[in-house]
Amino acid sequence: MRQITLDEAASLLKEHDKFRLLTHSYPDGDTLGCAFALCFALRKMGKLCNIAIDGKLPSKFSYLAKNYREQDFAFEYVVSVDVAAMQLLSDSVMEGVDHIDLCLDHHRTNSIEADHIYVDADAAAAAEIIYQLLSLLEVEPDEDIAAGIYTGVSTDTGCFVYSNTTPRTHAIAAAVMPYCSWVEINNINFVLKTRAKVKMERMIYDTMEFYAGGACAIVYTTLAMQEALGAGDDEMEGLASIPRQIEGVKMGITMREKEGGVFKISVRTNEGIDAAQFCKQFGGGGHPAASGCSIEGSLGDVKLKLIEAAEAFL
Amino acid sequence: MRQITLDEAASLLKEHDKFRLLTHSYPDGDTLGCAFALCFALRKMGKLCNIAIDGKLPSKFSYLAKNYREQDFAFEYVVSVDVAAMQLLSDSVMEGVDHIDLCLDHHRTNSIEADHIYVDADAAAAAEIIYQLLSLLEVEPDEDIAAGIYTGVSTDTGCFVYSNTTPRTHAIAAAVMPYCSWVEINNINFVLKTRAKVKMERMIYDTMEFYAGGACAIVYTTLAMQEALGAGDDEMEGLASIPRQIEGVKMGITMREKEGGVFKISVRTNEGIDAAQFCKQFGGGGHPAASGCSIEGSLGDVKLKLIEAAEAFL
Numbered sequence: 321m322r323q324i325t326l327d328e329a330a331s332l333l334k335e336h337d338k339f340r341l342l343t344h345s346y347p348d349g350d351t352l353g354c355a356f357a358l359c360f361a362l363r364k365m366g367k368l369c370n371i372a373i374d375g376k377l378p379s380k381f382s383y384l385a386k387n388y389r390e391q392d393f394a395f396e397y398v399v400s401v402d403v404a405a406m407q408l409l410s411d412s413v414m415e416g417v418d419h420i421d422l423c424l425d426h427h428r429t430n431s432i433e434a435d436h437i438y439v440d441a442d443a444a445a446a447a448e449i450i451y452q453l454l455s456l457l458e459v460e461p462d463e464d465i466a467a468g469i470y471t472g473v474s475t476d477t478g479c480f481v482y483s484n485t486t487p488r489t490h491a492i493a494a495a496v497m498p499y500c501s502w503v504e505i506n507n508i509n510f511v512l513k514t515r516a517k518v519k520m521e522r523m524i525y526d527t528m529e530f531y532a533g534g535a536c537a538i539v540y541t542t543l544a545m546q547e548a549l550g551a552g553d554d555e556m557e558g559l560a561s562i563p564r565q566i567e568g569v570k571m572g573i574t575m576r577e578k579e580g581g582v583f584k585i586s587v588r589t590n591e592g593i594d595a596a597q598f599c600k601q602f603g604g605g606g607h608p609a610a611s612g613c614s615i616e617g618s619l620g621d622v623k624l625k626l627i628e629a630a631e632a633f634l
Numbered sequence: 635m636r637q638i639t640l641d642e643a644a645s646l647l648k649e650h651d652k653f654r655l656l657t658h659s660y661p662d663g664d665t666l667g668c669a670f671a672l673c674f675a676l677r678k679m680g681k682l683c684n685i686a687i688d689g690k691l692p693s694k695f696s697y698l699a700k701n702y703r704e705q706d707f708a709f710e711y712v713v714s715v716d717v718a719a720m721q722l723l724s725d726s727v728m729e730g731v732d733h734i735d736l737c738l739d740h741h742r743t744n745s746i747e748a749d750h751i752y753v754d755a756d757a758a759a760a761a762e763i764i765y766q767l768l769s770l771l772e773v774e775p776d777e778d779i780a781a782g783i784y785t786g787v788s789t790d791t792g793c794f795v796y797s798n799t800t801p802r803t804h805a806i807a808a809a810v811m812p813y814c815s816w817v818e819i820n821n822i823n824f825v826l827k828t829r830a831k832v833k834m835e836r837m838i839y840d841t842m843e844f845y846a847g848g849a850c851a852i853v854y855t856t857l858a859m860q861e862a863l864g865a866g867d868d869e870m871e872g873l874a875s876i877p878r879q880i881e882g883v884k885m886g887i888t889m890r891e892k893e894g895g896v897f898k899i900s901v902r903t904n905e906g907i908d909a910a911q912f913c914k915q916f917g918g919g920g921h922p923a924a925s926g927c928s929i930e931g932s933l934g935d936v937k938l939k940l941i942e943a944a945e946a947f948l
Binding site: 479480481482483485486487488490491493494495497498503506510511512513514515518522525564565566567591 | 832
């Protein structure tokens with residue numbers, strides 16, 4: 321296991337020919353954007369490459385795969401993209417994989433076990449790393465590659481809103497925009513809402529409670545609420561950002577009931593409050609401003625645990 | 635009245651010393667960002683400059699003016715920034731102004747009467763023009779100037795979401811970010827909501843109706859609704875974007891009741907549907923994707939007029 325430079329990462333990619341790219345569970349725009357951009361780049365170089373995704377590609381991201389068909393070959397080199405920890409690699413993604421050759425990531429807390437690791441924690445999105453690799457690999461962006469890069473950098477920054485955005489993020493967006501339908505990508509990821517989603521948002525606001533003198537807001541969704549609205553996973557996207565948007569709130573917590581008596585918890589915080597540290601006490605992690613964990617229990621019990629932890633933490 | 639180049643505009647600014655900058659009614663982030671950025675730049679060059687605003691500076695934009703104090707002098711050169719038409723200049727803004735010397739704008743429909751006019755309709759925000767002027771005026775950005783530029787480009791593009799964004803917009807954001815508190819600016823303009831605003835949004839969703847087979851969504855606020863929530867002008871900002879966000883909607887219309895039996899109408903449209911053209915039939919105008927007008931009458935009458943016009947238009 322060795323930390324390497326970007327140049328070394330590029331050399332490793334050049335040296336190999338049969339790739340499998342691994343994406344993290346609950347795949348988001350960055351892990352998928354990275355995988356499709358890198359896959360199309362490697363294929364453009366004449367290499368074979370497939371992508372492993374946990375479950376089906378979320379329908380909102382289907383535009384990333386419009387020119388993607390699975391190739392038939394036995395992979396020899398495994399690369400994880402935007403994956404922070406081994407437990408974020410599902411059994412189906414790890415099928416046939418005995419070890420990871422190269423890890424490309426931007427999570428400061430990265431703990432992937434791989435032969436070679438390149439982590440750039442200053443990158444707002446792992447897609448920034450993929451973009452920088454393109455020139456080292458001497459691959460010109462095309463529509464598919466650009467759509468992946470743009471999707472990664474825009475979704476991981478809330479479309480250039482969040483504090484992780486840097487001048488480099490904007491420069492990369494500017495560079496790939498001419499090649500892809502970024503207006504459509506923005507519409508899909510940041511503008512359009514289904515009527516079911518609007519109803520879900522309104523229902524979520526009904527659950528909002530404030531603690532720690534208004535510094536913590538907590539909301540929840542249950543399976544029953546989701547069923548009542550006929551809301552699919554697409555409608556549940558982005559709900560995590562709601563509680564922290566309220567003026568005065570420094571920590572926003574979203575509890576989402578999943579099958580099997582477990583709640584998926586998303587935590588969003590203002591500068592100076594470490595969401596990853598907060599989630600660590602429940603076995604989770606992520607970024608300082610956006611982290612998550614899973615807690616088993618009833619709605620009331622899990623909520624109480626979170627409120628007590630939040631009041632102690634703030 | 636003469637169309638001039640950016641270089642000529644810079645020369646005119648260099649040649650004069652006592653400025654008054656005019657901003658448009660219902661001042662937004664672009665007209666205010668332009669005015670403060672240009673004002674601080676001209677003052678840095680040793681010139682005298684004041685800004686004319688219709689009414690009070692909206693409190694959310696108070697950060698633009700933290701180092702601004704009115705100067706005591708008689709102005710000799712009048713510049714309008716981001717003002718598309720004479721009727722957008724209120725009596726208070728035009729006090730003591732007998733003519734406009736220079737118009738700097740990015741509205742394709744610009745109809746300002748001025749001695750010299752520079753319009754760049756490819757600029758996502760008029761602030762892009764002000765940024766380009768900086769290097770011609772040999773002024774380095776500082777915090778105040780950068781905050782104005784960033785505010786202009788970010789607010790006029792919905793933080794780089796809308797189709798008017800270009801690679802240049804991103805490049806300008808990248809260039810000014812290091813000088814200003816852009817995270818705070820984004821929080822103010824794109825993230826934070828007061829509890830009153832959340833309530834207002836929910837109330838607005840209750841008024842939403844669909845026409846033209848779901849292609850047109852219309853919502854309204856009344857003075858009574860606003861009073862019931864204790865919502866100020868800040869809470870009313872940004873509501874115009876709500877109806878067009880619903881999947882399938884190509885034209886979103888927001889009606890806002892103002893004092894004196896008049897409704898302020900905001901129209902937001904998808905590509906290919908000209909909002910400015912639609913608003914023109916009611917004496918209004920703006921951009922192809924975002925325009926406005928005012929219509930007198932009762933809630934029911936004004937709504938009916940708009941629905942009929944929208945169904946004919948779509």
